[in-house]
């Protein structure tokens with residue numbers, strides 16, 4: 001079991017490295033978030049023992065249950081849709097929320113962060129594919145959104161996140177990733193207090209294309225743990 005995990009991880013690292021090189025970067029510039037949703041903690045622990053420090057979950061309850069079960073220096077990432085009434089369970093426990101996609105959620109994060117006296121790093125989830133995906137700020141609305149959130153002192157905008165549509169051939173979503181990168185560059189350094197550090201895009205089916213187009217954070221589940 002652990003051998004399989006080890007081999008999968010080595011292969012993912014190798015693929016990240018090659019894609020980074022194709023984009024003129026080194027693999028040290030790409031952060032791997034291992035997506036551990038639905039995976040039981042004993043298996044996640046094996047991965048942590050292989051050196052993984054960043055874990056991503058998409059459900060608050062699962063995340064809150066897993067956090068106390070895993071020890072060591074783990075950075076937890078909330079990557080899934082976040083309901084406002086669940087913010088309180090994770091706001092002081094996660095390293096990064098990838099899925100800030102509406103003002104009401106920002107207001108709730110600000111409120112709970114104030115109560116718990118923490119600062120919360122977030123990424124703005126962008127709906128860059130033009131399809132009527134359920135979540136994400138429209139690309140043309142991102143700058144307005146940044147201005148609205150910029151007044152909330154407990155929220156630290158650290159970058160952008162995107163979930164590309166599922167396609168058979170990842171080349172089909174290359175333009176989506178490229179649009180994300182352009183938006184990321186345009187916004188970077190434009191607003192005080194907002195630093196575009198992370199561009200979180202790319203999953204098992206498309207992470208190499210995402211890296212080639214400029215992702216510096218990839219969220220990978222099934223290529224590491226096997227299909228769910």
Ligand SMILES: *Cc1c(COP(=O)(O)O)cnc(C)c1O
Pocket residue numbers: 035037058079080163203204205219220221222223
């Ligand atoms: C599940 C999930 C991933 C990882 O998906 P894989 O295809 O298993 O790599 C990445 N991002 C989000 C938001 C997810 O929900």
